[in-house]
Amino acid sequence: MKRPLLLCLLPVLAILLVVLVAYGRDPVQVPTPSTYPPIVVDTTTTTTTTWPELDVARTTEVRQALAFIGQHDPERLERMRQEEDWRLADCSTTCLSNEMALTIGDCTALLHLPHIRANAQALDIPMVAWLAVILVHESVHCHTPDERTALTVERSFEQHWPPSVYRERAIANTTFLLQSEIDAEGEYK
Numbered sequence: 272m273k274r275p276l277l278l279c280l281l282p283v284l285a286i287l288l289v290v291l292v293a294y295g296r297d298p299v300q301v302p303t304p305s306t307y308p309p310i311v312v313d314t315t316t317t318t319t320t321t322w323p324e325l326d327v328a329r330t331t332e333v334r335q336a337l338a339f340i341g342q343h344d345p346e347r348l349e350r351m352r353q354e355e356d357w358r359l360a361d362c363s364t365t366c367l368s369n370e371m372a373l374t375i376g377d378c379t380a381l382l383h384l385p386h387i388r389a390n391a392q393a394l395d396i397p398m399v400a401w402l403a404v405i406l407v408h409e410s411v412h413c414h415t416p417d418e419r420t421a422l423t424v425e426r427s428f429e430q431h432w433p434p435s436v437y438r439e440r441a442i443a444n445t446t447f448l449l450q451s452e453i454d455a456e457g458e459y460k
Contacts, residue, residue: 332384335402336399336400339399340403340407340428343428343433344428351407354413356377356378357378358377359379359380359382360379361384362381362382362383363382363383363384363385363386366381366386370383370386372387372408372409374412380409380412382405387402387405394440395437395440396437396440400432400437400441404425404428404429404441404445407424407425408422409421411425418458420457422445422449423449425445426445426446426449
């Protein structure tokens with residue numbers, strides 16, 4: 272005996288409803304990407320000071336990322352500014368191919384900008400926003416090598432962004448890493 276089409280689709284709709292409710296969203300209120308405002312970086316708030324010391328070829332992108340941090344989480348940028356010895360350097364030719372960035376010794380963050388850009392494109396997040404996430408993450412490593420701590424701070428920064436599809440993607444990526452890729456000691460598995 273054939274079942275009506277509605278009865279066949281009922282289990283699928285029930286599962287969809289459960290998934291949406293599990294993520295804390297009312298299915299009627301799920302925004303579409305077209306309702307999100309675009310990410311705009313206000314570069315007029317950047318200062319002309321030399322902090323942080325930059326030894327990277329693409330200083331404009333780094334300055335824009337710092338402006339993005341200041342625009343969306345000014346307290347965090349102020350805490351980052353307290354790291355007077357924080358230095359950013361380019362490691363596009365010396366870092367391992369799977370690393371976007373690495374903080375070493377004296378609070379020097381080595382940035383692999385081509386890899387950061389490729390990762391931003393893969394996640395479909397603007398480069399400036401993704402570079403800001405990387406800078407926040409690496410600034411935490413001035414104090415601790417613990418990845419769980421750095422990712423937790425990273426997610427907190429992402430939660431300060433205005434509602435957007437980019438914010439959702441960044442938070443989902445960080446949450447995935449925290450839940451699936453970090454061991455009990457706070458290191459990548």
